[in-house]
Amino acid sequence: MHTFDPVNFRGQFEFFLQNPGWVYLDNAATMHKPRAVVSAVNDFYQRSNSNVHRGAHNLSQHATRLFEQARDDIAAFINAKERQQIIFCSGATAALNQIAYGLMHTVLQPGDRVLITALEHHANIVPWHLHCVRFGVQLDVVPLTNDYQVDQTAFAQLLEKKPKVVSFSHVSNVLGHVQPVAEMVQLAKNAGAITVIDGAQGIVHEKLDVQALDADFYVWSSHKLYGPTGTGVLYGKTALLEQLTPIYGGGEMISEVQFSHSLFNILPFRLEAGTPDIAGVIGMAAAVNWLQKFNIDEIKEYKAMLLKQFFSGLSQIPGLDILSSPVHNAGIVTLNVQGEHPADVAELLSQQAVAVRGGQHCAMPLFNQLKLAGAVRFSFAPYNTEADVATSLHALTQAVEILTA
CATH class of the missing domain: 3.90.1150.10 (Aspartate Aminotransferase, domain 1)
Structure with missing residues (x-):
């Protein structure tokens, strides 16, 4: 009962x-x-509106504290080991594009393989398309069984081809089927692959512990978790986040700029170019804090x-x-x-x-x-x-x- x-x-x-x-x-x-999220967004705009991180005045410093507290709250929500493993972005689509672009210019080399499943959302297909053909990387697809589940036998067989990256959804956005994520992540890791989980539907389904799951990347959109639209999270292990080539350049993501070269900032800032959706991030943190009451x-x-x-x-x-x-x-x-x-x-x-x-x-x-x-x-x-x-x-x-x- x-x-x-x-x-x-x-x-x-x-x-x-x-x-x-x-x-x-x-x-x-x-x-x-919920009202808790709407109130948090409204309160920021009505009481604390300012840009973050580099403002000299008290309003900016207060906005920065709210923004970075949101990072701490979300890191705690998924049990991330380090706060800089939480990268704010516009949503799961942006996060998957950052991963595909960033790995394609560093980890992935011509002749490497990326493995996805037949259940994937376009956001976990198109970003790989954009780069695979151009850089000579092969995209393989795990088929489905007759009852529209990911074929785990075929998955194991395709892992024998030693894909460099395995990327799949936690929960199918079409069918609602929950993948055996922990088992699939472990099999992929045993094959030497980097693991990417599209958690757009999974984040709201069950409690996420990223350290226990041990996936290399896990992404989601705030609006699928009672939060505002236009913001989301790219979680990644620190060493791999540091290998990602940033997809956007400018603003907070640099430590030095010359006409001849640029030096990237430390995490998380190197992957957060431009003014973030400050109110959206604060609203997203309000959503996860509210949800934990249940x-x-x-x-x-x-x-x-x-x-x-x-x-x-x-x-x-x-x-x-x-x-x-x-x-x-x-x-x-x-x-x-x-x-x-x-x-x-x-x-x-x-x-x-x-x-x-x-x-x-x-x-x-x-x-x-x-x-x-x-x-x-x-x-x-x-x-x-x-x-x-x-x-x-x-x-x-x-x-x-x-x-x-």
């Missing part, structure tokens, strides 16, 4: 008070923000209960092709109505005030393999309720009846 209180949790989000008629099931795209295991249990009810209800609706598995699922269900375009299904749900996403979910290669135009994605959060499940199932039933009439 779960002890998580969804009413109390939901009550901390102003959105639901202002929009009581909506069932919001597009959480994999972005999550709503028991993550109880939240997982509650979401699993919602997911079980949803899958049970789906079994009563004819004409559905369900792509997601209820096993090892972080709270995302992707499906299609047979013979119908996912955009039409999503629109009919929207007309009934149920917010979902229809399309290819930034995973075009996956849907090309599945020979599908896309799918409708329902993604659950702890502020969703059993009533939300019932309403969304009723709305989907209505949509199916309209489309198949």
Whole structure:
């Protein structure tokens, strides 16, 4: 029996008070923000607005303390060994681009291999494309099993090709399937590979301990963790962060500039060029501090209960092709109505005030393999309720009846 209180949790989000008629099931795209986050952002702009790090006045020094305290809070949240291992960026996409660019100019050499999986978001495909062809690096892809899980046998076989980098998602943003991350990281490390984890969906699913996981890089976006949009984290082991060639140059990331040369600053500043999203970072820290008031295991249990009810209800609706598995699922269900375009299904749900996403979910290669135009994605959060499940199932039933009439 779960002890998580969804009413109390939901009550901390102003959105639901202002929009009581909506069932919001597009959480994999972005999550709503609790009052603690909104207040932290507003308070900075209203009371402390100033630039950070090099201002001589007290306002700047205070803003710097807030900004760097956020780094400490986030380092503690994921159990990073050192605070400089937390690099602020605009989100997981920016972080993955920095890693791909930075490694391609230092660690990766012509003839090396990079290994990803068939489940990846475009952000973990395109950055490698941008550099692999140009520098003669081979991109290999782990296929899926018949139930759309990463084929672990094929993964082990592809590791025998000795990839220099292995990069994969913690949780599939399309299907919600949770990868056996710890096991995959260990296998990749045994093969001598640098490990990169796209944690955009994983960071909110379970408590992250980066020292225990031992991945070399782990990235996520703040807005997938109740924080503001436009900011995120690139976590990396210090020695590897120091090997990354910065993707951006200028401002805080240098220690000396001459017309003939530039010298990079120390971590974390060497990878944080330009004025950061100060309010966003402060809001992100507010989100993780707020979230730690709740028991993550109880939240997982509650979401699993919602997911079980949803899958049970789906079994009563004819004409559905369900792509997601209820096993090892972080709270995302992707499906299609047979013979119908996912955009039409999503629109009919929207007309009934149920917010979902229809399309290819930034995973075009996956849907090309599945020979599908896309799918409708329902993604659950702890502020969703059993009533939300019932309403969304009723709305989907209505949509199916309209489309198949």
